Amino acid sequence: MAAEGDKFVYDPERNYDDATLAQIRVMENEIASQNNIVSERLSMQNLKDEYADADDVFKLKIKDLESRYHYMRRTRGDGNCFYRAFGFACLEMFLADSKNLPRFKDVAQKSRDELVSLGFPQFTIEDFHESFMDVIEKIEKQCSVTELSDIFNNQGLSDYIVVYLRLLVSGYLQKEAEFFVNFIEGERTVKEFCNQEVEPMGKESDHIHIIALTSTLGIPVRVEYMDRVDSSKCTQHNFPEDSQPSIVLLYRPGHYDILYSR
Numbered sequence: 001m002a003a004e005g006d007k008f009v010y011d012p013e014r015n016y017d018d019a020t021l022a023q024i025r026v027m028e029n030e031i032a033s034q035n036n037i038v039s040e041r042l043s044m045q046n047l048k049d050e051y052a053d054a055d056d057v058f059k060l061k062i063k064d065l066e067s068r069y070h071y072m073r074r075t076r077g078d079g080n081c082f083y084r085a086f087g088f089a090c091l092e093m094f095l096a097d098s099k100n101l102p103r104f105k106d107v108a109q110k111s112r113d114e115l116v117s118l119g120f121p122q123f124t125i126e127d128f129h130e131s132f133m134d135v136i137e138k139i140e141k142q143c144s145v146t147e148l149s150d151i152f153n154n155q156g157l158s159d160y161i162v163v164y165l166r167l168l169v170s171g172y173l174q175k176e177a178e179f180f181v182n183f184i185e186g187e188r189t190v191k192e193f194c195n196q197e198v199e200p201m202g203k204e205s206d207h208i209h210i211i212a213l214t215s216t217l218g219i220p221v222r223v224e225y226m227d228r229v230d231s232s233k234c235t236q237h238n239f240p241e242d243s244q245p246s247i248v249l250l251y252r253p254g255h256y257d258i259l260y261s262r
Helices: 018-024 029-034 045-050 056-068 081-096 101-117 122-140 145-152 155-175 177-183 190-198 207-217
Strands: 002-004 007-009 069-073 221-225 235-239 247-252 255-261
Touching (some): 045 056, 056 069, 081 101, 081 122, 081 145, 081 155, 081 207, 101 155, 101 207, 122 145, 122 155, 145 155, 155 177, 155 190, 155 207, 177 190, 177 207, 207 221
Parallel strands (some): 221 247
Antiparallel strands (some): 002 007
């Protein structure tokens, strides 16, 4: 493990434990002291209030979102927001409808050995995988949304989940390296990209990360893009493109939150 500024960088050669993780959780201290990692459900008025002084482009897009979504849930802006938003929304979905939970659990259970087969040291994978499976088992036992929220707002548990989701993305990209190498800039190999842009905590996510996570877990997602593109409506993108999304995320430049349809 190495520190880059205030960011946690995953090191596949090191064995992580609670004491180690406690030492590296220094990133975004000011934000962490002021905000929950994952908020409660909020009305869309919350988003309107945030952009009260914004230009008409944003106001029209918020109006568009209001017509289709009833609530939102904010995630902390620490570079890990995509993984936390995806993870929380996915597990919350299974609390409401568990019919696909057995398949998801089976995929998650097998993922440890698949990562090891790709060259990830087993001793660095096991703790993260075990914590991830523990949360899935709580969902299987129908814990409350409040209990799920408590898990994601516990810095240690929340970081374990994020790290494992990052490892899943890295594993999928490396497994499909022949395809994804065509989308990586800077003359880097897929493994170099994963070491630099996927595995380290605090690294933001783009399309390639979303494609990998939705593909490896089999959970389709819709992203609503609220940006400065000159349009009165947000741009929608489904991952995979021909899917019927199970969860919806809101993207604003550099940040992801969760949306709940009307």
